[in-house]
Amino acid sequence: MSRHIVDGLGKSKVTIENGKVTNVTEPKISYCPLFDHHRNIKEITPEAVKENMEFRIKDFGMCTKNRQLRMKDYLNFGISEIICTLFKEDIIDCAVMVCEGCGTVLIQEAELAQGVGGRVSGLVETSPIPEVIEGIGTDNVLNIETAEINQIDGIKKAIRNGYKNIAVTIALAKDIEEINRLKETYPNVNIYVFAVHTTGISKEDARELFDGSDVITACASKHIREIGDEESLKTVGQSIPIYSKTKNGKKFLELRLKHIGGEKPKKENPDLPNPLI
Structure with missing residues (x-):
């Protein structure tokens, strides 16, 4: 099934x-x-x-099995759109993402990153769909038998495959500690962290995710917004802010802004998710 x-x-x-x-x-x-x-x-x-x-x-x-995998830009500003821009600017050579029917996957091109990441909400659990696995490429799927979601093992696979500039999307604060270990173990590899699907996370997890990410989306998280509004180096968006913790994250947001022609005028009273949790 x-x-x-x-x-x-x-x-x-x-x-x-x-x-x-x-x-x-x-x-x-x-x-x-x-x-x-x-x-x-x-x-x-x-x-x-x-x-x-x-x-x-x-x-x-x-x-x-009919999943369309490639897609042009959907939003002006979202995590997959930023990753898409990083591919176009040759800043990354691989993105560790999640796709239904595959689980954790390695992506090497902009339109595939957009198609995989821009169309589906947070994936909690999935099972193999052979046609989708074939579309992604069996060598790019972490586990073709189980469609396992494991972003840490995805990073390790990307490193084994020779990639040096890796973006990874994560939704779990517990991944941060292991990612930091990988950064120490492989100092010649750049690992850029993008935190997604943050709605409803705890205050403690929000702190850990924010501190360990280059870029993080607020979604409807009240805790991420509280931290980001105070500490973000660069923030884009009002209704659903995207924050940057690091200089790299700030640069990534600015590159995306340049790609879409700059920031839109700010609204005095932007619509917000309700409630923030």
Whole structure:
């Protein structure tokens, strides 16, 4: 059976089995400005979540063998868009990301990074889809038998494969300690950390993720916003801010701004996710 669990809009857990949405938990967020703007979703309910997931399955084959893997820029500013720009600027040669049907994957090109990372919310669990694995390339999938999600082992695989400038997306604060060890063990390898899907994380995890990342997205996390508003070297966006902790992170945000023609005028009262958790 093809079975996937997605951390969907509104911080709801969505189970998709054999291309069908079979379960949606109650959302913890009732409003998200991104989904309002792009999908006209004014209130996030289980019915709205199910409908949105069914739209994704039909539109680009999410969690099915028909998955479209390459994509042009979707948002002006998101983590996958920043990684996409880093490929175009030849700053990175590999991105360790997560794709449904594959688990942890190694990506080497901009449109694939955008297609994999820009279309799917946080992936909690997945199972192998042979057609998607083939599309990514079996050598680029951490475990073709289990579709395991393990970003640390993904970095190790990228290093074994000879990559020297690696971006990695993470959602777990516990990964930071091991990433720091890898940086010490392989001083000739640059590992750039992008923290994603931060809604609902604890204050302690927010602190660890922020300190260990180059770039981190606020999502609907009140703790990340509190830290980022005080400490970010460069912040882009108001409704869903993206923060930079390091000089590299600041440079990455500025490169993306240059790529899209600069920052938009700031709103006096931007729409925010509700509630922040």
